[in-house]
Structures are given as structure tokens and as C-alpha cells.
Amino acid sequence: MKKMHFRRKTIVFFSIILAFTVSLGFAPEGVNGIFVTSVQAAENMSLTVEGVQPGDMTYTFEKRPAIEASFRMGNEDMDMSSIRIIVDGNEVTEFSEIEFEKPAKEARVHYMPREDLSYGEHDVEIYISDNDGNVFDYSWFFVVDKDLESAFDFYFGNPHCHTSFSDGQGIPSEAYGFAYEQGLDFLVVTDHSDMFEGDEYDPEEKEYKASPDSEWTRTGEMIDDFNSSHDDFLAMRGFEMTFPHLGHLNAFNTENYVEAYTMTTLSEFYEWSENQPGAIVQFCHPKWPDTSFDSLKYDKDADRVINMIEVANGRRPYGYSRMEEYYFKALDKGWHVGAANVQDNHGRNWGETDNLTVYIGESLSEEDFCDAYRLRRVYATETKTLKMTFKGNGHWMGSVLQLEPDESLEMDIAVEDEENPISSISLISNGGKVIASREINDTAGEWHPAVMADECDRWYVVKVVHSDGSIGFSSPIFTTGIDSTGGNSRFEDLENHWAKWEIEYMASRGFVNGVGEGCFMANDRISRAQFIAILVRMAGLTADEGNEIDFVDVPENAWYGEAVKTAVSLGIANGIDESRFAPDSFITREQMAKMIERLMIIMDMGTDINGNEVEEMLDDIVDSSEISYWAMKPVASMIQADIMKGRSDGRFDPMGNATRGESVVVLYRVLQKQMLRSVSK
Structure with a gap:
């Protein structure tokens, strides 16, 4: 059983260097449903494959799905008569459409099954040669899914x-x-x-x-x-x-x-x-x-x-x-x-x-x-006695789904246990992070969360917690995406770092950058200007043109100038006085809490927390007395919303400086809540 690999067959043995464009964490998948990969052989020979449909390992309800892929040669011309398409061991070349452009370096193959495919896995192999007789083959598989709507x-x-x-x-x-x-x-x-x-x-x-x-x-x-x-x-x-x-x-x-x-x-x-x-x-x-x-x-x-x-x-x-x-x-x-x-x-x-x-x-x-x-x-x-169903866009747990950009993954979760009441269910994703939860406190419950597709491969697992402490786990639903890192960390200094996954994700979306030479320096402190720039970029904010912002320490051509203007005009940030913003000062954790609270209000995600709840949220914080009066409600709101947490020693450390890693994780959590909330609406 082979899949997603290339072989170049020649009389003389060459040293072949495989250079795949792959996605974060999982096997190579697609952009907008399009898979792109290339192989680079000796003497600068190469073949690029893209537009694979259905995507590798993905599930479809279509019994006659369009099977297609596009090929692009490097310095060689294709021998168009050499192209062969094999589906489930049967050659279907004569029933396929093959298009190419001159010079013969690009080709597209398209096959539409003439009969319904059976449920289960289906293999596709495509062979193509260049004019020198070098043979490349490319293979993948997909799954025709069965709904099991009632008969299960x-x-x-x-x-x-x-x-x-x-x-x-x-x-x-x-x-x-x-x-x-x-x-x-x-x-x-x-x-x-x-x-x-x-x-x-x-x-x-x-x-x-x-x-x-x-x-x-x-x-x-x-x-x-x-x-x-x-x-x-x-x-x-x-x-x-x-x-x-x-x-x-x-x-x-x-x-x-x-x-x-x-x-x-x-x-x-x-x-x-x-x-x-x-x-x-x-x-x-x-x-x-x-x-x-x-x-x-x-x-x-x-x-x-x-x-x-x-x-x-x-x-x-x-x-x-x-x-x-x-x-x-x-x-x-x-x-x-x-x-x-x-x-x-x-x-x-x-x-x-x-x-x-x-x-x-x-x-x-x-x-x-x-x-x-x-x-x-x-x-x-x-x-x-636990009965659990978990579907994404109609497909059962275990499915691999190929989503278009900004397409939503609509989930349907149902749990029932007549003998062991269920306290809560949670949705867990990459990095083992809980991205949403719902209380059940009953013998049965349903939940219909949704998330937006993005550029990264994702997995989603449901965790069930019973009132007696027993737990259950679903199999995942997987979604395919793309990440330009090629499946490897883009930052060499993040290995085993607690915030690695969130940083990689935010970098893949273009919200954060490294500091050069493949490093992120997650434990370094972050300045007010740097934090504001990431926040504005992530939230897609634009300045309120009605407000004139003029700080003596924010030069007109500063790289962060527009972000500071936007944040101040929208009330997210303030200067340290009427004339200074202190862009190079390191942001404190309580300042970050205040800015995030204001951002969430603007995004219509503000938390409704009263005075008693503020006291309750801060009761377990060892150093709550050190939190500035103006920051008490923002800090409590962030704790209540699971956006910020105390440090490992039980302190919130309000006057301590936030690190680059902490700031990215906080903004990532805001983004995830916004995505869940907007799609679920």
C-alpha cells in the first residue's frame, strides 16, 4: 500500500532528493482544496503536482467524484502520450480528459467515474514521462463516505x-x-x-x-x-x-x-x-x-x-x-x-x-x-453506557475533510448516558488545547459548535466528563489546510516550548514574525508597540479618522505608527500621558489585560462581570493586592473568559512584563473565541 510518493525510474541510478511542500503536523494537503508538491531530482529535473481532487485521505459523499490533478515539469518536456491514470488497479486513461499547454511542460488530467464507486477507500495512480524516458508516478487515496444517518x-x-x-x-x-x-x-x-x-x-x-x-x-x-x-x-x-x-x-x-x-x-x-x-x-x-x-x-x-x-x-x-x-x-x-x-x-x-x-x-x-x-x-x-455521536459537516468522527478558505466546519455533538450523568463536554484541538466547553449536568445533551477553516491542518476531539469523574474521548475530525513551514517548525528555538503551537499558528496567518535567523525568542519581553502591532493586525482594525493622534515619541514614519494610531483612536490603548505613548517600554500583564478587554468590547465579545464576580475571580490570585485598581475588572474578565491565567506559582504578576510567547497565546485565544462565536451565530 503506497501513497503520496514519487519514483523516478532510469537505467542509470540517480540520487533523488525529495522536496515536499507539506502542511503543519499532518501529511501534505491542499490550499483551497488544492495540493501542491514537487520532487527535485538530479540534474535539476523536477515535477510539481497540484490541484489534486479529492485530496489525499479526504472523505467525500460523492459516489462519482471528479478525480483530477495538474502537473508541471521543470526543465523537461512531458511525453504526453505516456500519461496513464489508474483507479483502484484499473486503467482509465482512455476515459479521461488530458489537457496540456505548449511547450509541453504543463498538463491536467481529469477522470469522472462512469459508475458509482463503492463505499470505502479508493486508490489513484498517475504515471507520466519526460521526453528522455524518465518515469514519474504519483499516487494518493480518498474515501467515499457512508452517512449511516439512521441505520447504526x-x-x-x-x-x-x-x-x-x-x-x-x-x-x-x-x-x-x-x-x-x-x-x-x-x-x-x-x-x-x-x-x-x-x-x-x-x-x-x-x-x-x-x-x-x-x-x-x-x-x-x-x-x-x-x-x-x-x-x-x-x-x-x-x-x-x-x-x-x-x-x-x-x-x-x-x-x-x-x-x-x-x-x-x-x-x-x-x-x-x-x-x-x-x-x-x-x-x-x-x-x-x-x-x-x-x-x-x-x-x-x-x-x-x-x-x-x-x-x-x-x-x-x-x-x-x-x-x-x-x-x-x-x-x-x-x-x-x-x-x-x-x-x-x-x-x-x-x-x-x-x-x-x-x-x-x-x-x-x-x-x-x-x-x-x-x-x-x-x-x-x-x-x-455512554453513547456519543460526533459529526462535522455531516461526516462522522474519524473523517478527514477538505474545506475551502473561510468555509465553516459545522459540528453536531450528542451525548447520552442514563446511568452516569454528564457534567460537561469540551472541544479540544491542536496542542491539546480546549477551545470551547459546554456544561450539560444531565443524562443527555447536544452541542453544535462551529469553527472557520484556516490555513493550518486541524484536528478536533470531543471530551466527555461525567459527574463521577469518568471521562470519554471521541475520535477526531480532521480538516486539511496549508502552512508554508513544510511541516517543520519555522522557528528553531521553539522546540518543547509551551506556546509553540499557538506561535506557529499565528505566524502561519501572518500575524506575528520572528526576530531573524529562524528564531522567535518567545521568552523575551514584548514592547507596547510590538504588542499593539500584532493586536491590530490580527483583529483587522482600521483607525477612527475622526481622532487626531499625536505623540512626540511616535515618529510619523515609524513602522508601528499606524497601529498605534488605530489602537488609540478606537480606545484600545492610551498614552502614558497626553504627549507620550512610550512605544519601546515593555508592556505589563495588567496593561495587556486592559487592552484585550477593550478589544473584545469592540469585537462585541465583552464579558459582563459585576463587582462580586470580580472579587470571586481574584480570590485565588496570590498577589491580587498588587493589581492596580483600574486593572482589577479587566484582569478578572480575562480570567473568567479563559483568555489569561495566573503563572504557575499562583500569582498573576500584574506589574511583570508580558513575554512574546504569552502575548501571542493571549491573542490566539481571543481569535479562537471570535471564530467560534461568529460561525456559531
Whole structure:
């Protein structure tokens, strides 16, 4: 299974340098729905691809979507007769439109399926040669999505457990029977593959093939027996690939298996998994060890087959560990993975506790389980009764959506748990940041937030919090975008900085710049002029022409002059006296709070806070007595709105200078609230 890659085939072997234009965090996607990438080969040979439709990995409800892409050669002419278009293994060149401009350096291919495509994944390959016979190929895949508007149900189960066929207790048939008695809908036995006995090793493929009477074979036979007598339960098998230091992975829906003593690298396992028809892989307990999967290093090809990650593992509350931070880290790295909660049983207690994984599908069957897992139509729960639906523009959780600039992502979230009341639901996005929340305080609730598309790749996850402290996580909805950083940080000094993601995002929108030589200096103090310039630029403000602004320390040709004039004319900022603005003075945190409060009022986002609420907001601030009288309400308003927070030691530090990183994060939070609010209206 290959995708989004190039090969240049020649008789003489050249050193090929791949130079992709990629987007922040995820695999290469598009601008305005257009993907742009290029490959640069030896001797200055190159090919650029753009206008890919449907975009790589994206979902569409269209059963006959237009399939197209444009190509542009560098210094070579194309051999137009060489172009071939392959869809799902079938050549469709003769049914396609091919346009090119002379000199023959640009071409566009367009294919409209003559019949409805089936639901699920579809592969596209396009081959093109130059006049010297060098062959380039470009490939991607997309998903024709099924709505499941009414014909679906929730199936609760455990996709990770063990028996005596590895390091657990009992045999698989006992596990299925016990889980059935616990009320589960499905159980997947995933014994450690390095402990299986009785199968034949194929050294060429580095895999084990099932032999009669082996433990792998017997598990399959027990599954057949149990499923034949229980139409209201699904028994399945998989195996746990147990790398001692690289991390563990569960593989489902494979005929054969591999183990870590004969296949010793992640890259080998990834490649093996990609070549198993219909295989599904899940990252297991990613915090054990903390550097599992090469610290979740992104692999573009493996991203297609690795569909899930465990957000919690163990038998709650015994030996149970939540790991959602690794879920968010994987998403930030670019992985398209959904959320699973597993019990990882090693005793005779399969399905005994309440933490489970739920798939949403049309039936209780292995086909529907694999379909839901592959498309990430799955969520993690710590109760056996949570029902959750999460859609974006009509597409289920797990979908990858290609949005136009300024198109909104309209979300529909519904939660219900008759046994465990729900306190709140939150929407979490890149960097693990909560961008919006809603109180429920009931056994059911709905929420319909919306956000605007922007230039960055995004993911959105719903978190459910129950009144007893139990939690649940949806699989993400992904949106594609573009960022000129090519998937790497544009600022070398932001590695591991707490504000890295917000700074990168604001820079991608053109709101902030670095200080030269690839640095941002996030911990440096920020001047009043610098802060005002970013604020005005982000909010798109223009000056009130009726007000004349004249400060002796703001030269007419100063780079920040127009921004200061705008902010002062709109009442966002004041001078330190009638004639001076002090543009080079460092802004204090309470001054920043006051300016943001005024900005939010102008943006019709002002917080309505009374005197009692001001006191309440400031009660927990250790140094609240140091806040200037004029700044008390602005500071309290910013805390109430989750725009500003105290420092780690409980102080607000009102007289302390704001840093460049802090100021960008504060403005980012304002922007996100404005986007959510304007679209939701």
C-alpha cells in the first residue's frame, strides 16, 4: 500500500532528493482544496503536482467524484502520450480528459467515474514521462463516505486482552464466554505473538503462517465456534507485536503474524502491515515506554494502516492509566488515529470493568468492526453506557475533510448516558488545547459548535466528563489546510516550548514574525508597540479618522505608527500621558489585560462581570493586592473568559512584563473565541 510518493525510474541510478511542500503536523494537503508538491531530482529535473481532487485521505459523499490533478515539469518536456491514470488497479486513461499547454511542460488530467464507486477507500495512480524516458508516478487515496444517518448502533467491547496462549490466564473460548456474561458486544483476544507456539516460520517474509493445532489456529477455531452460537456477540483475534524498547502494537484482521525476535524494527513492521490486505493496527499503551514508536515519529505510509491509539489502558481503577496526552501528541505529529480504551486483561476478568471502546456501525460483525476501526468511527469511554455521536459537516468522527478558505466546519455533538450523568463536554484541538466547553449536568445533551477553516491542518476531539469523574474521548475530525513551514517548525528555538503551537499558528496567518535567523525568542519581553502591532493586525482594525493622534515619541514614519494610531483612536490603548505613548517600554500583564478587554468590547465579545464576580475571580490570585485598581475588572474578565491565567506559582504578576510567547497565546485565544462565536451565530 503506497501513497503520496514519487519514483523516478532510469537505467542509470540517480540520487533523488525529495522536496515536499507539506502542511503543519499532518501529511501534505491542499490550499483551497488544492495540493501542491514537487520532487527535485538530479540534474535539476523536477515535477510539481497540484490541484489534486479529492485530496489525499479526504472523505467525500460523492459516489462519482471528479478525480483530477495538474502537473508541471521543470526543465523537461512531458511525453504526453505516456500519461496513464489508474483507479483502484484499473486503467482509465482512455476515459479521461488530458489537457496540456505548449511547450509541453504543463498538463491536467481529469477522470469522472462512469459508475458509482463503492463505499470505502479508493486508490489513484498517475504515471507520466519526460521526453528522455524518465518515469514519474504519483499516487494518493480518498474515501467515499457512508452517512449511516439512521441505520447504526453502538457496540461496546474490549479490543485488547490476553489468555494463557501468551502471558494471561484461561483460553480464548473462556475469555469470550466471560466477556459475553459481562454484557460486552465484542472482545478481541490479542496475545503476544512472540509467545505463540506451533506455527511455521517463513524467513523470506519474516512472518509466521498458521499450522494445524497451533495456538493461533486454535484461537481462530474457538472464534468460529463461539460466533456460530452467539449472534449477539462478536469474538475476534489479533496479535500484540511486542517490541522490548520500541513499544507494542496490536494488529487485527491479518491471516498471518510476526513477532519482535525475527522482525526487529518499526519500519519493518510498518511495511509488513501495509502489505497485509485489510490490516488494522493500534498503538498500545504509548507511555510504556515514554519513547514508544520512536516518540511517535510520523510515518506517511504507515499512517494509512495505523488507525487507533490507546488513550487509556488497564482495569479501572486497578492498574489503570490514562494516556490522552499521547493521543494528542500523535495527532499533532500527523497521525490520523482514533481513540480506544482497553482493559489489557491478563487475568480471568475480561470485560469486567467499565472502561471500553465503542464502535458505531450498522451491525455486529467482523466486517463492520473493521470498517469502523479503519475509518475511526470509534470512541473511548470509562462507562458501559455512554453513547456519543460526533459529526462535522455531516461526516462522522474519524473523517478527514477538505474545506475551502473561510468555509465553516459545522459540528453536531450528542451525548447520552442514563446511568452516569454528564457534567460537561469540551472541544479540544491542536496542542491539546480546549477551545470551547459546554456544561450539560444531565443524562443527555447536544452541542453544535462551529469553527472557520484556516490555513493550518486541524484536528478536533470531543471530551466527555461525567459527574463521577469518568471521562470519554471521541475520535477526531480532521480538516486539511496549508502552512508554508513544510511541516517543520519555522522557528528553531521553539522546540518543547509551551506556546509553540499557538506561535506557529499565528505566524502561519501572518500575524506575528520572528526576530531573524529562524528564531522567535518567545521568552523575551514584548514592547507596547510590538504588542499593539500584532493586536491590530490580527483583529483587522482600521483607525477612527475622526481622532487626531499625536505623540512626540511616535515618529510619523515609524513602522508601528499606524497601529498605534488605530489602537488609540478606537480606545484600545492610551498614552502614558497626553504627549507620550512610550512605544519601546515593555508592556505589563495588567496593561495587556486592559487592552484585550477593550478589544473584545469592540469585537462585541465583552464579558459582563459585576463587582462580586470580580472579587470571586481574584480570590485565588496570590498577589491580587498588587493589581492596580483600574486593572482589577479587566484582569478578572480575562480570567473568567479563559483568555489569561495566573503563572504557575499562583500569582498573576500584574506589574511583570508580558513575554512574546504569552502575548501571542493571549491573542490566539481571543481569535479562537471570535471564530467560534461568529460561525456559531
